[in-house]
Amino acid sequence: RTPPELAAHLVHTADLQGDIDGRDVIDLGCGTGMLALGAALRGPRAVVGVDIDPAPLATARANERRVGSTSAVSWVRADATREPLGPDGDVTVVMNPPFGAQSGSEHADRAFLETTARIADVSYSIHNADSADFVESFAADNAGEVTHAFRAEFELPRQFEFHDEDTQVLDVEVFRIEWSG
Incomplete structure (x- = not known):
């Protein structure tokens, strides 16, 4: 779950950059919908939240009713690492992918970035601190460029x-990447 303060900062930054208003916004691995719902309050053309797990998607739907967002959100149960849709137009991806910091799952965020490189022209993603070399290298190898980055704290409740x-x-x-592929 993305902490509300971090989600608000990410969405506000994206909005200030002109990356939400009037655009399609896709939240890959949306979980309970924190980033998707934040974006839905900022005037996007459409918002899609994608997650493979039905339980957080049910929570996301309930959260949408509570928030009363100005733009409807489509919640899609699908593997976010497989191109879920072929969006048409200006697409911004917002995501908090798995960090892949545990032994045996290093760079689990790579699959999310691969999908993003195919469908987005700009993205905002949250990664473990000190991931800049990995993210910048991945972006450069996939017709992308990191244009902005900022550090933040992420409070993680015990879940494993x-x-x-x-x-x-x-x-x-948090990295903002422009994709030209």
């Missing part, structure tokens, strides 16, 4: 057996 504490604060980086 390898977590030792009830909450953990992670240092993360």
Whole structure:
């Protein structure tokens, strides 16, 4: 779950860059819809939230009713690492992909970036701190360029057996990438 403060900062930054209003916004791996719903409040042409897990999608739908967003959101149950749709026009992807920091799942975010490179002309994504070399290299190899980055804190509640504490604060980086592929 993307912390509300971080989601608000990411969406506000995207809006200030002109990357939401009048555009199609896709939230890959949307979970409970925090980024998609934030974007829906900023005047996009359309918003699509994609997640493979039906439980968070049900929560996202309930959250949409509570938020009363100005733009409807389409919630799609699909694998976000497989091109879920062929959007037409200006597309912004917002995402908080799996970090892939655990042994055996390094760079799990790569598959999300691969999908993004195919469908978006701009994206905003949250990654583990110190991922700049990986993200910049991936972008350069896939007709993209990191234009902005900022550091943030990400409070993660305990959800896996390898977590030792009830909450953990992670240092993360948010990257804006322009794709020309």
